[in-house]
Amino acid sequence: MNALFSVTADAAAPGVLDAGLDLVSLLLILAGALLCLTAAIGLLRFRDVPTRLHAATKPQVLGLILICLAVALSLRSWPVVAFLVPVVLIQLATAPLSAHMVGRQAYRNGTVAQRDLVVDELAESRETPPAAGG
Template identity: 80%
Template sequence: MTDTLDLIALVLILAGALLCLTAAVGLLRFRDVGSRLHAATKPQILGLLLICLAIALALESWPVVAFLVPVMLLQMATAPLSAHMIARQAHRNRTIDERDLLVDELAEQERTPPAAGG
């Protein structure tokens, strides 16, 4: 049974490393902010989750799982929030191509004064 778990852990680590590599390549290759944010958050989080799962399977220890669960939860909570803040700042700096946006809710908020109630 240990050999099977080690093989599954190896496959998970390789898949997670491949996802992390694609996230890094995406950050270097993509040109606009939106594509870079997509590359920085989605494959990176999934890669980390796969690697943490592989570590938990390989070590077969509850203290390790208790350590890895908060790591995964914090990563899932902070990566989307930081991507949202970066995208919002890029919109305010006008570095996002507005032709690529289907709906621009921030532009609507900028046109409506805060005290107007809308």
């Protein structure tokens, strides 16, 4: 009777592990969705370019990473992981770059309030345009 009981207990363990991984993936999707929602609300509610850029990059990227991790845990497949890793890496590479470019252009256009800047490292570049040669 003990041998039969141990076999059924071992067979039940993968079901418990699957349920636990599904619960973790559910929590990760909820956390990722909340972070993406806060990013969207931040884009609508914040007034100036630097704070909007912060809202567009930081929580949105973390939310995407959490959602990708949840999908990988939920599907439990190596091809899915191999697909999601480049998605996350490309997002990590492009979000800061695009935010930098938008922030730089906002500074050049004068839409960034100069009084709000603590340190203005680009003040010299406003005096002499980069293409002027001197």
